[in-house]
Amino acid sequence: MHIDKIKINNFKNYISSEVKFSNKINFLFGKNGSGKTNLLDAIYYLSYGKSAINNFDSDNVLAKESFFRIEGDYSNNNSYTCTFEQPNVKKIFENNEKYLKVKDHLGKIPLVFITPYDINLIRNYSSERRKFFDQLFSQIDKNYLNNLIAYNRLLKQRNTYIKSISNLDDIDNNYLKVYDEKLIQLNNSIHSFRESELEKFNESFNHVSNELNNSKNNFNVYYSSNFNKEMNCDIYEKYLEKDFYTKKTNIGIHNDDYSFMMNNKLIKRIGSQGQQKTFIISLKLSEFYLLKKKLLITPILLLDDIFHKLDDTKINTFVKYILGNNFSQIFISDSLEDRLHKMKKIIHPIKIFNIDKGIINEE
Numbered sequence: 001m002h003i004d005k006i007k008i009n010n011f012k013n014y015i016s017s018e019v020k021f022s023n024k025i026n027f028l029f030g031k032n033g034s035g036k037t038n039l040l041d042a043i044y045y046l047s048y049g050k051s052a053i054n055n056f057d058s059d060n061v062l063a064k065e066s067f068f069r070i071e072g073d074y075s076n077n078n079s080y081t082c083t084f085e086q087p088n089v090k091k092i093f094e095n096n097e098k099y100l101k102v103k104d105h106l107g108k109i110p111l112v113f114i115t116p117y118d119i120n121l122i123r124n125y126s127s128e129r130r131k132f133f134d135q136l137f138s139q140i141d142k143n144y145l146n147n148l149i150a151y152n153r154l155l156k157q158r159n160t161y162i163k164s165i166s167n168l169d170d171i172d173n174n175y176l177k178v179y180d181e182k183l184i185q186l187n188n189s190i191h192s193f194r195e196s197e198l199e200k201f202n203e204s205f206n207h208v209s210n211e212l213n214n215s216k217n218n219f220n221v222y223y224s225s226n227f228n229k230e231m232n233c234d235i236y237e238k239y240l241e242k243d244f245y246t247k248k249t250n251i252g253i254h255n256d257d258y259s260f261m262m263n264n265k266l267i268k269r270i271g272s273q274g275q276q277k278t279f280i281i282s283l284k285l286s287e288f289y290l291l292k293k294k295l296l297i298t299p300i301l302l303l304d305d306i307f308h309k310l311d312d313t314k315i316n317t318f319v320k321y322i323l324g325n326n327f328s329q330i331f332i333s334d335s336l337e338d339r340l341h342k343m344k345k346i347i348h349p350i351k352i353f354n355i356d357k358g359i360i361n362e363e
């Protein structure tokens with residue numbers, strides 16, 4: 001899959017831009033703050049119906065404007081449009097036909113975005129890692145997405161009920177049991193899906209990471225959960241007192257974590273910046289392969305500032321890898337002139353875009 005053309009209005013620092021891309025490698029070159037990441041984020045937005053960087057759409061609207069609009073023409077002969085109007089009206093269209101739900105769009109334009117912000121996957125709390133795997137698994141299995149939505153809704157209702165009770169003895173066990181029975185079922189299916197998909201993910205992850213770090217370090221992702229398949233509703237009864245005092249549900253897949261390991265230790269603790277970056281790149285490329293395998297479409301690959309913090313050997317290994325494998329359309333952003341000259345020499349064909357203060361010029 002590739003994007004042939006994008007039209008952007010009032011998105012971040014872009015007032016009005018229209019660009020035709022190469023279906024191979026596109027290189028976005030510009031100074032810090034010129035709009036490279038913003039352009040990649042606009043392409044990401046068309047795939048996911050949201051920004052990869054800002055949680056609030058009002059932050060994506062060009063300052064002092066009231067709306068933004070992004071339109072993309074794709075190689076499947078479809079055009080997709082995302083619009084947002086302040087304060088909170090988002091719409092997504094496929095060939096001018098509006099989707100009823102944003103989730104119906106998910107998986108139509110598979111795309112993997114590697115950004116400097118990804119380091120948060122290693123540094124931040126487990127919720128960040130769950131979000132990464134949930135987004136990936138939701139694209140490859142609609143049933144997983146529906147289970148997850150149902151689980152989160154029930155969990156919220158259960159927690160609201162627990163919070164509303166001021167005396168432990170006032171809890172209506174029969175009322176809670178209705179939630180608990182459904183939650184156990186959903187825990188079971190989400191847990192088994194995560195467990196089995198992660199096993200497959202790790203096979204590809206080990207392969208990619210070995211190639212990218214010349215088998216020097218052993219990278220792995222471990223799945224851990226305080227839920228297990230032997231549990232039934234009794235577990236909620238056992239934890240009821242704790243749930244009451246902590247005002248939340250303590251057992252369940254909403255607490256799961258995916259631990260990022262290097263040589264059987266947390267990479268967060270022992271990995272250098274370059275090693276952590278290689279870990280993230282391997283993780284994202286495994287996301288790429290899993291999407292490609294399950295959706296039977298080659299995803300678009302966005303590489304934002306990917307070479308920063310990598311030494312020349314690692315950069316060469318990575319570029320060789322990119323050129324030697326079957327990727328489809330790739331976008332690379334960089335702010336270093338030396339690197340631009342180097343990439344021009346080793347990557348063919350390459351289409352270069354110079355970006356300056358939200359204006360895109362093709363070289």
Ligand SMILES: Nc1ncnc2c1ncn2[C@@H]1O[C@H](COP(=O)(O)OP(=O)(O)OP(=O)(O)O)[C@@H](O)[C@H]1O
Nearest residue numbers: 012013032033034035036037038059060061062063
């Ligand atoms: N809603 C908005 N309205 C106007 N300008 C915005 C908005 N959001 C972000 N910007 C501007 O966009 C610019 C940042 O663009 P971007 O992150 O794409 O830069 P970049 O080219 O990737 O830079 P770097 O090389 O530092 O990563 C900043 O100048 C920022 O002020």
Ligand SMILES: [Mg+2]
Nearest residue numbers: 036037304305
């Ligand atoms: Mg940037």
